Amino acid sequence: MSPSPFSFAPSGRDDEADRDPLGAFVPGPRLRIEPTVLGPLAGVTFAIKDIIDTAGQVTGCGNPDWAASHTPAEVNAPTVDRLLAMGATAIGKTVTDELAYSLNGQNAHYGTPTNSNAPGRIPGGSSSGSAAAVAGGLADVALGSDTGGSVRVPASYCGICGLRTSHGRIALDGIMPLAPSFDTIGWFARDAQTLARVGGALLEPDSQPSDFTRLLVADDAFALAQTQARAALAPEVARLVQRFGQIDAVQVGEPGGGLAAWMLRFRTLQAQEIWQTHGAWIEQTAPRFGPEIAERFDWVRTVGSAQAAAALVQRAAFAERLQAMMTPGTLMVLPSAPDIAPLTSSDAASLRDHRSRVLSLTCIAGLAGLPQVSLPLAQVQGCPLGLSLIAPRGADRALLAFAAQFAPSSSIGDSGRWPG
Known part of the structure; x- marks a missing residue:
């Protein structure tokens, strides 16, 4: 019998020194929390996105005015405690986009974490530092959050594995909310086996x-990908088809104007929830946001309640479908992103266009609350590109187990660098 993907053998690696050549960790003294027991994740190091509480630390949420206006957390978020109780070691808080409201990973205050597997390109956000730390070998695992793609997209751009859990599957206590009906926790690892082992620690057994x-192939999702991206992913899709024997091609976005229309409904609902969650603090504090985030919050203010109410009804129909x-x-199966990571030098207009195509893909799982895993199975121009699998709601552990069996045992080298 083959070993369960939820059992863990220690890696044997020494603890990483407090180095940060990638700009992945928040500035200042590096957090370190030793495990509470010698458990099944002994020897594993994990980083923590800086929207997740750790006792005695201010959760900065990527913005200095947020950090200045909030007090230190009294206790760890339960997810952090769960990993510590399984023997893992926390080694730092990671940079996030401001209030986790971006897919780029470019923070105007703390910089852009380096994407070591696609030099000169953005790491993706908002879990940018977490993805960069794992991709660059600074941490074995990193916690992130995913509202509109903030784990799935950085995983694709950085050439690592990433899971967005079913909505509501893991409690979000001690984690800054963004848009609560979409917010989920997720995590990164360099291989699908480790991703699954962390799932064994954080997830209760599936009900599915x-x-x-x-196997369903989302034809309209693949149509959103660039030609080179579709060609690069085709062999892996063919491998899935061979495994299942047959497929059903589906149009996920119909009816109602296709995936682009569903993306706009997602953005409308997300915007309303974000303003409900953070509007009072923004009005009271007048925080200094970077240009991209300031523009986004200016738009959030304009979303009307009637517009959001209509989108909510449409969302229910989409989720039922x-x-x-x-x-x-x-x-x-679908692409994790429409293309490889954009260049860090890309102008704002091209990044907005790219973001719209990304959200047209990521809104599928978001609107329906489904789990999705991104696997680093392709390359374009020497840069990584992820292939995604979506499972029924609540089938998170089964999805992780399938990914661990399907993906190569080591998608990238021991150094954390994409093979080239």
């Missing part, structure tokens, strides 16, 4: 069947 027998499509035992 563990065997996947049906996806639930009917994603029956137990079904997987859906």
Whole structure:
């Protein structure tokens, strides 16, 4: 019998020194929390996105005015405590986009963490530092959050594995909310086996069947990808088809104007929830946001309640349609992102266009509350590109187990660098 992907053997690595050549960690003294027991994750180091509480530390959320107006956390977020109780060692808080409201990973106050697997390109956000730390070998695992793609997109750009959990599957106590009906926790690892082992620590058993027998290919999602990206992902899709024996091609975005229309509904609902969550603090504090984030919050103010109410009704119809499509035992395959990471020198207009195409992909799982894993299975121009699998809601552990069996045992080298 093959070993369960949820058992763990220590890596044998020495603890990383407090170095940060990638700009992945928040400035200042490096947090370190030793494990509370010698558990199944002994020897594993993990980093923590700086929207997640650690006792005695101010959770900065990527903005100095937020940090200045909030007090230190009294206790760790339960997710942090769970990993410590399994024997893992926390080694630092990681840079995030301001209030976790971006997919780029470019923080005007703390810089852009280096994407070591795609030099000169953005790491993706908002879990930018977490992805950069794992991709660059500074941490074995890193916690992030995913509201609109903030784990899935950095995983694709940085050439690592990343999981967005089912909405509501893991409690978000001690984690800054952004848009609560979309917010989820997720994590990164350099290989799918480690990703699954962390799932064994954080996830209760699934309520869904563990065997996947049906594969859906999201044709309209692949149509959003660049030609080179589709070509690079095609062999891995073919490998999935061979495994399942047959596929069902589906149009996820129909009816209602395609995936671009669903992306706009996602953005509308997200914006309303963000303003409900943070509007009072913004009005009271007048925080200094970077240009991209300031522009976004200026737009958030303009979203009307009638517009959001209409989008909420449409969301319910979309979620019902996806639930009917994603029956137990079904997987859906799609690109994690439409292309490789944009260059850090890209202008604002091109980044906005790219972001719209990204959100047209990521809104699928977001609107329906489904789990999604991104696997680093392709390259374009020597840079990584992820392939994603979506599972039925609540089938997170089964999805991780499938990914651990399907993905190569080591997607990138021991150094954390993408093979080239």
